[in-house]
Amino acid sequence: MGAVLLAAATGWSAAAIAQGRTATPPDISGYWELPLDGRRIPPARLAPGVTPAKLRAEANKNAKAIRWCNWVGMPTTMDVGRPLDMRQGPREIVILAESPVTPVRHLYLDRTTHISKDIFDSTTSGDSIARWDGDTLVVDTTGFEPTHGVTAIPGGGFRTATSHLVERYRLLRNGAMLSVTFTWTDPAVFATPHSYEFRYQRVEPGYEARPYPRCDPFDTERAAFLEGAR
Amino acid sequence: MVIRGDGRNVIPEGGTGPAHQAGEPYIVSSGACTPEGTGGSAIDPNSTAIFLLQSKDEVLMVREGPGGRRIHMDGRGHPDLTRLTPSLYGHSIGHYEGGALVVETVGLPEGAVQGGGRRRPATRLTERFQLSPDGKRLAITYTWDDPVIYVRPHTYQYSFERLPPESYAFETWCDSSDPTQRQSIVPPKQAQ
Numbered sequence: 345m346g347a348v349l350l351a352a353a354t355g356w357s358a359a360a361i362a363q364g365r366t367a368t369p370p371d372i373s374g375y376w377e378l379p380l381d382g383r384r385i386p387p388a389r390l391a392p393g394v395t396p397a398k399l400r401a402e403a404n405k406n407a408k409a410i411r412w413c414n415w416v417g418m419p420t421t422m423d424v425g426r427p428l429d430m431r432q433g434p435r436e437i438v439i440l441a442e443s444p445v446t447p448v449r450h451l452y453l454d455r456t457t458h459i460s461k462d463i464f465d466s467t468t469s470g471d472s473i474a475r476w477d478g479d480t481l482v483v484d485t486t487g488f489e490p491t492h493g494v495t496a497i498p499g500g501g502f503r504t505a506t507s508h509l510v511e512r513y514r515l516l517r518n519g520a521m522l523s524v525t526f527t528w529t530d531p532a533v534f535a536t537p538h539s540y541e542f543r544y545q546r547v548e549p550g551y552e553a554r555p556y557p558r559c560d561p562f563d564t565e566r567a568a569f570l571e572g573a574r
Numbered sequence: 575m576v577i578r579g580d581g582r583n584v585i586p587e588g589g590t591g592p593a594h595q596a597g598e599p600y601i602v603s604s605g606a607c608t609p610e611g612t613g614g615s616a617i618d619p620n621s622t623a624i625f626l627l628q629s630k631d632e633v634l635m636v637r638e639g640p641g642g643r644r645i646h647m648d649g650r651g652h653p654d655l656t657r658l659t660p661s662l663y664g665h666s667i668g669h670y671e672g673g674a675l676v677v678e679t680v681g682l683p684e685g686a687v688q689g690g691g692r693r694r695p696a697t698r699l700t701e702r703f704q705l706s707p708d709g710k711r712l713a714i715t716y717t718w719d720d721p722v723i724y725v726r727p728h729t730y731q732y733s734f735e736r737l738p739p740e741s742y743a744f745e746t747w748c749d750s751s752d753p754t755q756r757q758s759i760v761p762p763k764q765a766q
Contacts, residue, residue: 371630447639549631
């Protein structure tokens with residue numbers, strides 16, 4: 345084959361990379377499902393500059409992204425209606441959704457600063473760095489792409505290039521539940537930081553992820569359905 | 575050249591005719607940016623990086639876009655083939671033999687295999703992941719076995735280089751609504 349493929353075999357290294365850890369952190373690996381009563385989402389306090397016209401433009405952009413099966417990205421990745429597969433390694437945590445339009449999230453445990461804006465191409469998932477604060481995993485994300493994917497944030501508002509997301513992951517109920525608190529800060533969108541919480545339930549061992557439901561942007565009947573709804 | 579319908583098919587005028595000429599645009603895939611639209615089974619890595627992450631009961635193998643492959647390490651077997659919907663990644667179970675990860679996969683859709691082979695849902699793929707002693711290279715040996723298709727198992731190998739420690743995953747972007755993102759150009763004739 346032509347190009348040599350590259351493998352950042354994050355889990356292949358036996359060396360623990362996280363530094364400064366004094367105790368073994370919890371392991372959030374597993375399949376996690378968001379039940380109907382797992383969302384606590386207060387309304388966001390939006391900045392004065394967020395006009396109805398701006399919100400309509402964002403809504404239209406999001407509808408187009410869904411219509412064309414674009415990658416959805418954050419924060420939709422965390423609520424796609426199917427279990428999330430989270431796997432924790434020494435260097436990073438990977439979050440994989442059962443969806444053909446959801447990019448994989450990489451939460452890096454091995455660095456404390458974001459990739460320089462000079463070289464980082466913004467993405468729908470952003471650049472995520474993570475650390476353990478006691479039994480809580482704190483994930484800090486910047487570098488969002490404002491024009492790609494579904495930008496809507498639960499409770500109101502939307503992600504922009506200046507969005508800053510902090511997530512706090514904590515196991516509850518003896519590891520049967522995972523609480524994730526999301527806090528968005530963005531002076532262009534929010535008057536005050538906007539927080540909400542999802543509580544995921546651990547899926548029983550032996551779970552089999554189902555094949556992804558197909559998303560066909562050229563399915564004319566599907567397109568008519570979606571465009572008729574706008 | 576005409577672009578018909580939704581832009582997926584670029585067909586020479588009249589429906590048939592000479593092959594595309596150098597410099598003329600043509601569509602290299604079905605036109606969809608989704609994993610299905612890229613063709614193939616997604617088992618064979620392409621030119622983007624792959625990322626492997628081991629947890630105690632599963633190995634994840636992901637690329638720089640949506641979707642990913644799960645290799646079950648918890649001792650389960652394959653589901654009955656009659657109850658398994660063929661999928662891009664099939665159903666994979668793995669175990670360690672010495673220092674190698676051995677993965678067995680069934681349930682892939684019908685399609686082509688590197689080296690001129692074919693596959694169907696019942697075709698069995700065995701992969702052997704072997705790290706070099708210094709950990710800098712990873713060899714994956716693929717063996718396709720199906721007495722209906724092959725007179726003997728079909729084997730080939732890919733060799734991967736480990737990315738530098740400071741590397742991070744990119745996120746690919748492709749917009750199916752933009753015809754130019756689905757096109758490629760027939761390259762000019764190469765000098766002999």
